[in-house]
Amino acid sequence: MYRRKTRITMLDVVVTTLLILLTAFIVYRLTMKLNYKWNWSIIPRYLYFFDESEGRWRANVLMQGFYTTLRLTIWSTLLAMFFGFIAGILRTTPRLFNRLVGRSYVELIRNVPPLVLIFIFYFFVSAQIMPLLGVEDFIRSRSPGTQKILGYLFSAPELFTAFLSGMFTIAVFQGAYITEIVRAGIQSLSRGQWEASYALGLSWRQQMTYIILPQALKRVLPPLANEFINTLKYSAIVSVISIQELTFQAMQVMAATYVTIEVWLTVTAIYLVMCMLLSLGVQWLEHRLARSEA
Amino acid sequence: MPFKAKGDYIIVVEHINKTFANGVKAVVDFTTKIHRGEVVVIIGPSGSGKSTFLRCLNGLEDIDNGSIIIDDIPLNDNEKNRLEIRKEVGMVFQQFNLFPHMIVLDNVNLAQRRVRNKSKAEANAMSMDLLKKVGITDKASNYPSQLSGGQQQRVAIARALAMMPKVMLFDEATSALDPEMIGEVLDVMKDLAREGMTMICVTHEMGFAREVSDRVIFMEDGKIVEVGTAEHFFTAPTEDRTKLFLSQIL
Numbered sequence: 001m002y003r004r005k006t007r008i009t010m011l012d013v014v015v016t017t018l019l020i021l022l023t024a025f026i027v028y029r030l031t032m033k034l035n036y037k038w039n040w041s042i043i044p045r046y047l048y049f050f051d052e053s054e055g056r057w058r059a060n061v062l063m064q065g066f067y068t069t070l071r072l073t074i075w076s077t078l079l080a081m082f083f084g085f086i087a088g089i090l091r092t093t094p095r096l097f098n099r100l101v102g103r104s105y106v107e108l109i110r111n112v113p114p115l116v117l118i119f120i121f122y123f124f125v126s127a128q129i130m131p132l133l134g135v136e137d138f139i140r141s142r143s144p145g146t147q148k149i150l151g152y153l154f155s156a157p158e159l160f161t162a163f164l165s166g167m168f169t170i171a172v173f174q175g176a177y178i179t180e181i182v183r184a185g186i187q188s189l190s191r192g193q194w195e196a197s198y199a200l201g202l203s204w205r206q207q208m209t210y211i212i213l214p215q216a217l218k219r220v221l222p223p224l225a226n227e228f229i230n231t232l233k234y235s236a237i238v239s240v241i242s243i244q245e246l247t248f249q250a251m252q253v254m255a256a257t258y259v260t261i262e263v264w265l266t267v268t269a270i271y272l273v274m275c276m277l278l279s280l281g282v283q284w285l286e287h288r289l290a291r292s293e294a
Numbered sequence: 295m296p297f298k299a300k301g302d303y304i305i306v307v308e309h310i311n312k313t314f315a316n317g318v319k320a321v322v323d324f325t326t327k328i329h330r331g332e333v334v335v336i337i338g339p340s341g342s343g344k345s346t347f348l349r350c351l352n353g354l355e356d357i358d359n360g361s362i363i364i365d366d367i368p369l370n371d372n373e374k375n376r377l378e379i380r381k382e383v384g385m386v387f388q389q390f391n392l393f394p395h396m397i398v399l400d401n402v403n404l405a406q407r408r409v410r411n412k413s414k415a416e417a418n419a420m421s422m423d424l425l426k427k428v429g430i431t432d433k434a435s436n437y438p439s440q441l442s443g444g445q446q447q448r449v450a451i452a453r454a455l456a457m458m459p460k461v462m463l464f465d466e467a468t469s470a471l472d473p474e475m476i477g478e479v480l481d482v483m484k485d486l487a488r489e490g491m492t493m494i495c496v497t498h499e500m501g502f503a504r505e506v507s508d509r510v511i512f513m514e515d516g517k518i519v520e521v522g523t524a525e526h527f528f529t530a531p532t533e534d535r536t537k538l539f540l541s542q543i544l
């Protein structure tokens with residue numbers, strides 16, 4: 001493969017120097033001139049604390065929030081893939097009605113601000129539908145063991161409804177973007193693949209299952225993995241409907257302690273590290289797929 | 295094989311028209327009958343509707359009107375009929391269109407397994423026979439991208455034959471190939487013709503036409519201009535347009 005040589009120009013040096021100077025200046029102003037009492041010592045104990053009664057270290061609110069964010073991200077992404085694949089396939093079927101359904105979903109979601117969508121879902125799904133389904137009662141009636149497992153996988157019983165509506169909201173939202181990825185993946189295949197499998201006598205469903213989806217899936221794997229990162233970032237937005245994920249917990253800690261900047265810097269660092277690790281994973285995946293293409 | 299016996303009509307095409315959404319009339323009032331075991335070569339300038347005509351025969355394109363009957367099955371809106379016809383009509387494309395995510399053997403197996411519902415062992419046995427026939431046994435577990443163009447096209451022929459079709463359609467099967475690979479694909483096609491397969495081939499390989507075809511159809515602007523044996527086209531074409539076209543390709 002052709003690789004361009006890394007070369008450092010005069011301009012790079014100048015820009016880098018300026019950036020360093022600017023950073024130094026900001027840090028200087030922050031530490032010397034800012035009317036703000038730094039109090040970093042308080043942060044660690046909101047991450048982990050020593051539980052005297054149990055005699056072991058336990059995650060405190062921030063880390064609990066982080067775990068909720070992770071759980072929320074994983075389940076929402078899976079659900080979003082489910083929505084996205086169904087709608088994405090619908091968008092490529094020959095039937096006009098199917099395409100219309102898929103298209104409406106995407107257009108509806110993409111042309112409404114996410115925050116507004118969340119409120120809609122919250123007041124509709126969480127406040128009306130969930131109690132109707134009796135999810136919370138159902139969870140509470142399970143054995144303690146089951147409740148514990150459910151708590152591990154999803155959320156504690158008292159927060160279950162909120163968790164589900166948060167998950168559902170993000171999934172519906174992200175599903176619209178995954179729909180477009182799936183559609184693009186399917187449409188990126190040459191018409192010849194459809195025609196050859198058609199000529200062999202395969203039904204539409206068989207063409208999809210054996211010919212089109214396996215190839216499309218391989219092509220869209222990196223963008224799909226990327227949506228995982230997007231879901232993680234978007235999950236912060238459900239803090240507005242009191243889902244106790246990382247951002248929500250940060251607001252709680254901030255309200256209780258007034259160590260604003262430290263809390264937000266910590267939270268930023270957690271998101272940043274998570275997303276960067278995932279992003280490295282995606283890059284690795286892309287690399288692998290590119291190599292196996294041959 | 296000595297002389298082949300010509301049977302009844304396996305393909306009956308009557309007054310078909312095909313107009314594309316953009317208004318292009320690709321096939322105009324096309325009528326022809328093809329005997330079982332007959333080899334028909336279609337020639338004509340680019341855009342004359344050769345591919346479109348072939349694609350109408352297996353339902354890849356819907357006709358506006360007229361009728362197509364293949365082995366007594368009418369090709370109409372009836373999904374069962376259409377499926378039956380797709381099973382009986384094999385097609386080989388200019389661009390091979392092998393399935394790149396499957397090894398050669400699975401490419402040939404696929405329709406046997408999924409459409410004919412054969413067991414894996416049965417399908418494998420038949421596929422290996424077919425691959426032997428087209429001379430690719432040693433590449434059975436390679437991916438299509440690891441094969442040369444000529445090899446890929448021979449696999450594509452094996453793949454179509456795996457459905458045991460009664461008719462084979464070839465749309466410029468050798469046009470995308472480097473010159474040194476054209477021969478190997480034509481040889482496979484000639485063998486097939488000599489074995490009595492009913493074939494409709496869009497090709498400008500007049501040597502092939504002379505060797506194995508029973509009839510050559512010259513079409514232009516979606517219509518049949520002249521029909522005759524290959525010999526007729528070489529020695530005494532009657533239409534001016536045919537002469538002009540032949541002078542360009544020969």
Ligand SMILES: Nc1ncnc2c1ncn2[C@@H]1O[C@H](COP(=O)(O)OP(=O)(O)OP(=O)(O)O)[C@@H](O)[C@H]1O
Binds near residue numbers: 340
């Ligand atoms: N999907 C389509 N939509 C619109 N017009 C089409 C389509 N396919 C073919 N055509 C037009 O129909 C006419 C016949 O095309 P066709 O591909 O059948 O010609 P051909 O004889 O196979 O040509 P070539 O030798 O270049 O393959 C052309 O004018 C072409 O532009």
Ligand SMILES: [Mg+2]
Binds near residue numbers: 346
């Ligand atoms: Mg053509």
